[in-house]
Amino acid sequence: MVDPALVIISFILNIISETLNFVFSILGLPDWLYLPLFITAITLTFLLALVLDILFIIWMERKVIGRIHHRRSITETGPVGFLQNVADLIKLLVKEDMHPSNADKFMHFASPVLIASIALIPAVLIPYGPETFFMRMNTSIVLFYAISTLIPGVVVLAGWAGNSKYSTIGAFRAGLQLISYEIPLSLSILGVILMAQSLDFYRVIEIQSNIWFIALQPIGAFIFFIVTLMELERSPFDIPEAEGEILVGWRTEYSGLKFGLFYAAEYFKFFIASAAFTALFLGGWHGPFFDSVIYFLIKMHIVMLAMVWVRVTFFRPRPDQLIKISYTKLIPLSILNLLWVVLINPFVIPLLQ
Amino acid sequence: MLSSVDLKEATIKEITSVLGSDIELREMKWDKYIGFNLLKPEKITELAKTLKKLGYAQPVLITGIDRPSEGIIELVYKFNRVDSGLMTWIYVNVDRDNPRIPSITPLWRAAFPHEIETYDLMGVVFDNIPDLRHVFLPWDWKQGFPLRKDWDPNEAKKYPWWEKTREFYDPFIIPSEESDDIYYVSLGPQHPAVHGSFRLILKLRGDTILEAWPDFGWVHRGIEKLAEDKTFDQIIVYTDRLCYASSLTWNLTYALAAEDLLGVEVPERALWFRVILAEMQRIVSHLLWLAALSADLGTFHSMFLYPIREREKFLDLFEKASGARLTYSYIKIGGVGIFKHVEDVPDTWFNELKNVLRDFRHKLQEYLDMTEASESFHIRTKNIGILRGKAAIEAGATGPVLRAAGIKYDVRKMDPYLVYDELDFDIPIGKNGDVYDRWWVRINEMLQSVRIIEQAIENIPKQGPLRTKVPPAKMRGKGEGFGRTEDPRGEAIIYIVADGKNMPYRIHIRSPTYVNLSLLHYILRKAKFADIAAIIGSLDPCMAEVDR
Structure with missing residues (x-):
């Protein structure tokens, strides 16, 4: 069966190339400009799709949380409140740009941009479908997590640049969160890498065509899910933000567009982390009848829903309890998972081929 | 004994x-x-x-x-x-x-x-x-x-309010004392953990609190002074504003004090009806507290909104009775107010209340499923903010905070007012006096309140007046009036001294939360920074009542 997503994508690509051809024939541009412009057009299309999806994700999250809270959530702006996020975005755009009097102006300005852009980079490393990916490289998983690890560093800078005690406390909590999630995160990915015998996302998904890794190493998937929540600073692990304790932590002194960029970065991270979970444990694009990017997107949104569900179910642990949970529960469990993978690998690998 | x-x-x-x-x-x-x-x-x-x-x-x-x-x-x-x-x-x-x-x-x-x-x-x-x-x-x-009789209110205008708000206004902090490992944080007056506006000056080493000083007075309105030139029935409106979360119990405390002073007899039916109202108000107040505590323990808005949902049903009943949802002014001197232009409370109201209560028992189980059944709730509430036994009495705690500390002290049993001596209810007491025990005590108090209301609905006289009408000309008294009740937050006292005019000479309001919040100085020691919100929340602060 033909993958319907491919039909749509080739249709869009056709439109882009036709338009470019038309523009080139009118303006008489040199041929060497064609490729860069084509790539730019594709990237912009992808970004537009990403932004639209993120608007949908925020809407979905608000609606689902509203349902769980027994309230109606957004209803007024646009059909079923869908345009509320656009309205919020416009509100953030027209707000005055402010910074505290003694803040480090350069870092205060730069850190939101840095965080938003760093958060977006890993998106190109994930293969969304068998034919729809930006790049394939042998070590994409390593690069993916190397880039993700940069974010807490910038968060510390952002909190420090706010020149407020609350934002500094929040920033140090972000560092603390980093040291508590980094080890179980690496260990749980290591299980996947050992089983797939590759550091490439594409290969990891390809090998799951018969059976998903969540079935082969459930403990690893569970740990990875929890650790992803910690990495995303989502409730219940929103310790660096901790509204109600340290206001909104490292973001306290940022308003308007700067806050908007942080907010966008949060959802970029949300998107990318769920995509990583889908790729590593849920078999990526594999599904019944045909392999398609559609399955990837569906699985990714289900992972997001699960994260939203967790968000409204638990109380937030204390920073010291977070470290305790991580070092006394998650790390031993992930080592156990690693042992399990080593034990079953000889039997499983022939099946996977 | x-x-x-x-x-x-x-x-x-x-x-x-x-x-x-x-x-x-x-x-x-x-x-x-x-x-x-x-x-x-x-x-x-x-x-x-x-x-x-x-x-x-x-x-x-x-x-x-x-x-x-x-x-x-x-x-x-x-x-x-x-x-x-x-x-x-x-x-x-x-x-x-x-x-x-x-x-x-x-x-x-x-x-x-x-x-x-x-x-x-x-x-x-x-x-x-x-x-x-x-x-x-x-x-x-x-x-x-200000509370001296010859004080001129114009004096207050001489204080440079505007200049003072701009400068670093602080009685405690000496910034030069800060060093690498000791620093000060001013928590509030605007902070989500303080439920209103008060300030905590915190001396911290790392994440641990070395010392904390609460600083009140940000919403001080001088109700005691204002009440000195209002007639006795006008003051009722001020008592509403003492605490937005439990107006009726303050109405009741004031009404008891004023009736004591003026020698007004309250009809039997009104006594029972007041018990129903006061216990409903206790449930409403505790529900609001439960909601706020859940928000304090990690932005947990599911548990924030569920109690608010149940509170709404009680507020609807209050609205049907008094016409208001927050500031009722419904318990008046001599009885209760007029029920929506009708003298008596209709039976339908009681039936509705019965339904709400039956529903409420199930909903309470739902809260337990979300809190007590969850490990994340236990690790956040156990063994923090400990105050127990004799230390709690010494420090002046009353109400649920004292009962959570293991002391069986409830004004409703010790010094019964209204008809509490004819009702059968238990006093839940805690063991460790930590945040969890305060939560447990308040949850059980809600259950006991449900029991009390159910008994009161059974026993309330079916007929009879709800109010002794006191003409304004007779609202003059000399001597002392004293009202002592068990507010949802602790022991509430209103003490009136009058000199024969239709206005009190001096009125003093004992705010239980003011004393309970003063405990923060002791119980925040050695706590973690992240526990502040939970500990403050467990004391159930109501800043309008603290500052009066």
Whole structure:
């Protein structure tokens, strides 16, 4: 069966190339400009799709949380409140740009941009479908997590640049969160890498065509899910933000567009982390009848829903309890998972081929 | 256990034998309380020592009454007991121009908030008090003492309010004291953890709190002063504004005090109806507290919205009865207000209440599933903010905070008002006195309130007036009026002194939350920064009530 997503994508690509051809024939541009412009057009299309999806994700999250809270959530702006996020975005755009009097102006300005852009980079490393990916490289998983690890560093800078005690406390909590999630995160990915015998996302998904890794190493998937929540600073692990304790932590002194960029970065991270979970444990694009990017997107949104569900179910642990949970529960469990993978690998690998 | 009469005799005998001619027994309006006139102010520490030896729990109220015509300030001390409703009242006169009296704070920490409040608003200097300063007024206030009768309100305009708000306004912090590992954080006055506006000055090392000083007075409205030129039935409206979360219990406390002063008899049916209202208000207040605590323990908005949902049903019932949803002014002097232009409460209202209560029991189980069944709730609430046993009495805690500490003290049982002595209910008490126990005590109190309301609906007289009509001309009284109730937050007292006019001469409101929040200084020590919100939330602060 033909993958319907491919039909749509080739249709869009056709439109882009036709338009470019038309523009080139009118303006008489040199041929060497064609490729860069084509790539730019594709990237912009992808970004537009990403932004639209993120608007949908925020809407979905608000609606689902509203349902769980027994309230109606957004209803007024646009059909079923869908345009509320656009309205919020416009509100953030027209707000005055402010910074505290003694803040480090350069870092205060730069850190939101840095965080938003760093958060977006890993998106190109994930293969969304068998034919729809930006790049394939042998070590994409390593690069993916190397880039993700940069974010807490910038968060510390952002909190420090706010020149407020609350934002500094929040920033140090972000560092603390980093040291508590980094080890179980690496260990749980290591299980996947050992089983797939590759550091490439594409290969990891390809090998799951018969059976998903969540079935082969459930403990690893569970740990990875929890650790992803910690990495995303989502409730219940929103310790660096901790509204109600340290206001909104490292973001306290940022308003308007700067806050908007942080907010966008949060959802970029949300998107990318769920995509990583889908790729590593849920078999990526594999599904019944045909392999398609559609399955990837569906699985990714289900992972997001699960994260939203967790968000409204638990109380937030204390920073010291977070470290305790991580070092006394998650790390031993992930080592156990690693042992399990080593034990079953000889039997499983022939099946996977 | 000694009976109340024995206790009374023992107290009188002991005190007269220790203090001899420095003290004389005072004729009291109430049989259940003992009154003494202390003739020498400097003997107050000796007296307090004797009372402590006799087993009195805390100085539950200390206040002053300014009498410029006699050139004195009359101080009133009220000591309560944990094992009986007996109270001992001490009256001391101090010179108005140089009001000095030894402090009993070194002996009884519970006296501290009351003493500094009396200093703050009345200008009585307490010797040997550890930290004598203004609480509700600005710390460098030099414009006189507002509760004195000859104070001119225009004096307040002389304080440079506008300049002071701009500068770093702080009585505690010496910034040069900050070092690499010790730093200060000013938590509030605008902060989501403080439920209103008060400030906590925190001295921290790393994530651990070394010391904390609460700083009140950001919403001080001077209700005690305002009430001095309002007639007795006008004051009801002010008592609503004491605490937005439990207006009716404050209405009730004031109504009890005013009825005591004016000698108004309340009809039987109104007594029972007041019990229903007060217990409904307790449930509403605790639900709001539960919601706020859940938000404090990690932005947990599911658990925030569920109690609000149930609260709404009770508010609907209040709206049907009084026409208001938050500030009811419904319990009036002589009974309750008029039910929506009809004199009596219809049966449909009671039936509706029964349905709501039945529903509420199920919903309470839902809360337990979300909190007690969740490990994340236990790790956040257990073993933090511990205050237990005798220390809680010493420090002045009342209400659920004291009961969570393991002390069985409830004004409804000790000193029954309305018809509580005819009702069957238990007092839930905790063991460890941590945040979890306070949560547990309040959850169980809601269940007990449901029990009380169900009994009251059964037993309320089916017919009869709901209100003794008191014409405004008769609302004049001389002497003292005293109302003591178990507010959702602790022991609430309103004490009225009148001189025969249709307005009170002096009215004093004991705010339970004010004393409970003063405990923060002790219970925040060694806590983690992240626990502040949980600990403050567990004390159920209501800042409008603290500042009055």
